[in-house]
Amino acid sequence: MTRSIRGSRRSALLLAGLATSGLLLSGCSAGQVAETAGTVPSVQGVNVASENGDFAVRSLLIAYPGVDGYQAGDDANLDVVLYNDSPDPVTVTVTAEDARDIVLSDPHAPLGEGSSTARTETEPPASAPTQITVPPLSYVQLNSEASTVLRLIGLNSPLRVGEAVFVTFDFGGTTIRAAAPVSVPLSPAAPPEPIIERHTGFEELEDGHGGAGGAGH
Secondary structure, eight states, rough: OOOOOOHHTHHHHHHHTSOOOOEEETTTTTTHHHHHHHHSSSSOOEEEEETTTTTEEEEEEEOOTTTTOOOOBBBBEEEEEEEEOOOSSSSEEEEEESSEEEEOOOOTTTOOBOTTTTOOTTTTTTTOOOOEEOOOEEEEEEEETSEEEEEEEEEEEEEEETTTEEEEEEETTTTEEEEEEEEOOOSOOOOOOOOOOOOOSSHHHHHHHHHHHHHHO
16 A cells, blocks of 8 residues: 655654654664674664564665655665564565555666666566565665665655655564655765856957957958
8 A cells, every 4th residue: 555645754754763663773783683683784774673673674765866856756776674583584575655666676777767667577566565585583685785676666756865755564464664764975966067168269250359350450
């Protein structure tokens, strides 16, 4: 089920660091086992864990769209690392509230505008939910550093830096809902080059008021 609530996105950053009912922030690796507690994802983003510490969503963010942001109907890559600190494998079902669909895709494939034509052969059809199996005491990395990324298909409304989209991760009955913020660039954009006016004298030659051509009159 998808819905577009502009007010939800405006308050998303306030909620990005908070867990919804039954969830806690995943700080200080409380409740985690040693196998994954020492693993730190290289991508920054929102971190949320289940209350019992068995499951976690880390480094959740939307790829930086550039200064113009995303327009309604655009696609956007969603980076995340899914952790399973339980002794059993778990299948995670992912849904998004502010996009038409969410699929698995090649992170380097070109983004489509309002279509799913950029999908890979491993992506499920639009009618099937996106699911990822995470092994026990392990994690699955879905971002630009991996071979697969989650992709939001057809954003319901424009999205810029400072806004977010709510994404739900169902770990076999344990649900984590988190706000995925739009990433900011790691370095500031280069300032525009100054406009330099160069005077060559050709303007004066054309109207006959300068240069060698004007000396004979």
